[in-house]
Amino acid sequence: MKPRATVATDAERTEGRTAVPSGEDNSDEDGARARSRASGPPARPSKRRGKKTKAPFEPGGITRRLRFRRDRTLILMTVPAMVLLLVFNYIPLLGNVVAFQDYDVYDLGITGSPFVGFDNFTRIFEDHRFWEVLLNTLVIFLTQLILFFPIPIAIALLLNTIMSARVRAWVQAIVYLPHFFSWVLVVTVFQQMFGGAGLVAQWLREHGHEGFDLMTNPGFFKFLVTSQAIWKDAGWGVIVFLAALAAVNTDLYEAAAVDGAGRWRRMWHVTLPALRPVIALLLVLRVGSALNLDFEQILLQRDQVGAGASEILDTYIWWTGIKTGDFGYAAAAGIFKGLFSVAMVLGANKVAHMMGEQGVYSKK
Amino acid sequence: MTTLLDTEKDGRPSARPTAERTRTPLQRALRTEHRPVWEEEPTKAGLAFKGVGLFAICAVILVPIWVVVVTSLSDTKAINEAGGLVVWPKTVTFVAYTELLSGGAVTRAALVSIGLTVVGTVFSMVISVLCAYGLSRKDSFAHRPLLMTMMATMFFGAGLIPTYLLVTGIGLSDSYWSMILPSAISVFNILVLRGFFMDTAPELIDAARIDGAGEWRILLQIIMPLSRAVIAVISLFYAVGYWSQWFNAMLYIQDSDKYPLQMILRQLVLQHQVPPGAMGAAVSSGQINSLSVQMAVMVLALIPVAVLSPFVQKHFQKGMLTGAVKG
Numbered sequence: 001m002k003p004r005a006t007v008a009t010d011a012e013r014t015e016g017r018t019a020v021p022s023g024e025d026n027s028d029e030d031g032a033r034a035r036s037r038a039s040g041p042p043a044r045p046s047k048r049r050g051k052k053t054k055a056p057f058e059p060g061g062i063t064r065r066l067r068f069r070r071d072r073t074l075i076l077m078t079v080p081a082m083v084l085l086l087v088f089n090y091i092p093l094l095g096n097v098v099a100f101q102d103y104d105v106y107d108l109g110i111t112g113s114p115f116v117g118f119d120n121f122t123r124i125f126e127d128h129r130f131w132e133v134l135l136n137t138l139v140i141f142l143t144q145l146i147l148f149f150p151i152p153i154a155i156a157l158l159l160n161t162i163m164s165a166r167v168r169a170w171v172q173a174i175v176y177l178p179h180f181f182s183w184v185l186v187v188t189v190f191q192q193m194f195g196g197a198g199l200v201a202q203w204l205r206e207h208g209h210e211g212f213d214l215m216t217n218p219g220f221f222k223f224l225v226t227s228q229a230i231w232k233d234a235g236w237g238v239i240v241f242l243a244a245l246a247a248v249n250t251d252l253y254e255a256a257a258v259d260g261a262g263r264w265r266r267m268w269h270v271t272l273p274a275l276r277p278v279i280a281l282l283l284v285l286r287v288g289s290a291l292n293l294d295f296e297q298i299l300l301q302r303d304q305v306g307a308g309a310s311e312i313l314d315t316y317i318w319w320t321g322i323k324t325g326d327f328g329y330a331a332a333a334g335i336f337k338g339l340f341s342v343a344m345v346l347g348a349n350k351v352a353h354m355m356g357e358q359g360v361y362s363k364k
Numbered sequence: 365m366t367t368l369l370d371t372e373k374d375g376r377p378s379a380r381p382t383a384e385r386t387r388t389p390l391q392r393a394l395r396t397e398h399r400p401v402w403e404e405e406p407t408k409a410g411l412a413f414k415g416v417g418l419f420a421i422c423a424v425i426l427v428p429i430w431v432v433v434v435t436s437l438s439d440t441k442a443i444n445e446a447g448g449l450v451v452w453p454k455t456v457t458f459v460a461y462t463e464l465l466s467g468g469a470v471t472r473a474a475l476v477s478i479g480l481t482v483v484g485t486v487f488s489m490v491i492s493v494l495c496a497y498g499l500s501r502k503d504s505f506a507h508r509p510l511l512m513t514m515m516a517t518m519f520f521g522a523g524l525i526p527t528y529l530l531v532t533g534i535g536l537s538d539s540y541w542s543m544i545l546p547s548a549i550s551v552f553n554i555l556v557l558r559g560f561f562m563d564t565a566p567e568l569i570d571a572a573r574i575d576g577a578g579e580w581r582i583l584l585q586i587i588m589p590l591s592r593a594v595i596a597v598i599s600l601f602y603a604v605g606y607w608s609q610w611f612n613a614m615l616y617i618q619d620s621d622k623y624p625l626q627m628i629l630r631q632l633v634l635q636h637q638v639p640p641g642a643m644g645a646a647v648s649s650g651q652i653n654s655l656s657v658q659m660a661v662m663v664l665a666l667i668p669v670a671v672l673s674p675f676v677q678k679h680f681q682k683g684m685l686t687g688a689v690k691g
Binding site for chain 2: 064067068070071072073074075076077078080081082084085087088089090091092093094095096098105110155158161162163167169171172173174175176177178180181182183184185187188189191192193197198199202205206231235239250253254257258262263295296299300301303304314317318321322327330331334335337338341342345
């Protein structure tokens with residue numbers, strides 16, 4: 001915009017397309033010259049349909065009422081989505097009042113149930129089962145973070161060194177595939193491989209060993225869910241890193257090679273630094289959603305493994321609320337989870353800023 | 365291009381003359397035009413490592429799928445001989461599939477899933493495309509508050525309990541809509557679409573407007589045809605979401621006639637319950653092995669995604685990244 005100076009500005013203004021911000025971005029003298037040359041009314045609000053107005057101008061050069069009239073179709077288009085969000089995201093938010101009630105589903109409902117203040121929260125904090133579940137959630141999360149996170153990076157680095165576009169496309173097609181499988185399917189596939197009647201147990205029995213059943217082993221559960229997550233989504237995670245790798249300036253590699261850096265040093269000093277912001281961003285997001293493990297995945301296996309090893313915060317909320325009917329307690333646990341998650345995002349982002357990375361939102 | 369590079373290289377005093385002479389045919393084949401001149405040729409060990417790595421990655425994903433498919437196609441004899449799962453196909457028979465699809469609970473569930481996926485995807489796409497286009501002009505009325513209203517929902521959810529109380533409270537339990545409405549739109553998908561729509565050349569839109577086109581016509585005749593790729597990707601995302609739906613069905617659906625395929629799959633394989641009418645007389649009389657029936661249900665659940673996703677694969681990267689980053 002800037003280098004094209006007055007002519008471009010003028011042309012665009014008469015075309016009536018200049019968006020509000022870019023129009024105002026031009027330095028004042030540009031704007032002034034453009035305006036003085038155009039012999040129309042001062043500061044024409046030449047917006048899309050070139051509607052004329054004598055009303056006082058907003059920064060956009062057009063009144064709110066006119067902007068509304070101009071954009072009413074656009075606003076109309078967003079209505080269905082906004083209604084859905086309102087009904088299924090914002091109204092339930094108000095439904096969280098049951099956390100402060102002695103909620104009775106059958107007779108009283110939300111409007112009639114008596115308020116009990118913070119009783120539900122005190123019950124949570126005094127319940128040692130709740131703390132066990134929270135700890136278990138964090139343990140599973142950490143296992144996943146440590147074992148899962150490096151794998152997409154490794155696959156991306158490997159794929160990036162493959163020159164043949166055809167091989168790359170095939171491998172990508174294969175590694176992306178399990179991402180589109182449902183959790184039910186993934187868990188059943190694991191059941192057929194590692195369950196008591198699965199392929200591995202079957203092979204071991206044929207060769208005279210004891211069969212085993214990883215699917216019902218509580219001690220192994222955190223590694224089981226991690227390997228399922230890796231099987232399903234590690235390939236999909238590659239996309240982000242491949243894009244970041246494709247954006248690296250190849251001149252850097254050439255310069256490094258000319259300076260005598262071999263392939264490992266180029267990877268260490270060029271590739272990995274280029275990935276750093278992406279890694280930081282994904283880490284922040286991941287830590288921020290620490291309590292949002294894959295609910296479906298774990299709920300599917302809760303019966304087999306037993307609630308002791310497999311209960312996470314989400315399944316605990318589901319169990320206490322929907323299964324045993326203690327809605328107030330479960331909703332309070334849900335609020336705790338929400339606040340805890342927000343604190344985790346903010347905390348992780350703060351750490352990222354301290355390490356000089358940008359994080360999810362920039363520091364302003 | 366290759367020849368040009370080669371002559372250039374030969375004409376110059378080569379840095380590694382011995383390496384040039386001792387190139388194996390494999391290495392010569394690897395000197396593609398994509399490889400820049402300054403880059404070393406791959407070592408044999410490196411190549412072997414990469415080959416093994418790629419092979420292992422692909423095998424880990426494909427072998428389980430292969431075993432499932434082969435077992436679903438095996439007859440009772442082959443399954444008994446193998447002692448369970450079949451790795452190498454001996455006979456190929458489709459009895460398990462004909463049995464499942466000749467009526468009964470699995471056929472019903474498959475039809476429910478197909479119906480949900482088609483209706484749900486169309487519903488979600490219409491709403492998402494409209495919303496994305498409505499928000500695609502940065503200077504439009506109330507653009508910022510509307511966008512913020514949407515994006516805020518990405519950072520907090522209402523929680524399971526209030527959502528459950530709402531959905532059952534407005535009478536959606538045991539209705540097919542309970543599997544569509546609560547998760548009908550994904551804000552992330554809308555932002556991706558919006559990012560693409562914003563990238564459409566403004567000249568095209570201006571030209572259309574000068575010719576008298578309104579917003580609807582611009583959306584339908586200019587924007588949509590230009591955004592076919594991203595629309596395909598987002599449709600796939602929504603369709604996969606509906607097809608994989610299990611949790612909403614488990615929460616809100618009690619009537620087993622309305623179960624989608626994933627519910628039946630879970631009952632059969634994980635809970636070892638046979639839904640009434642899922643397996644006919646052929647299974648109980650031992651003509652068809654119940655294992656191959658389980659596998660056949662798994663194959664039914666994976667076929668649609670396995671067939672569709674490679675078609676839109678080349679757009680994934682663009683679709684995932686371009687749109688999401690615009691404020």
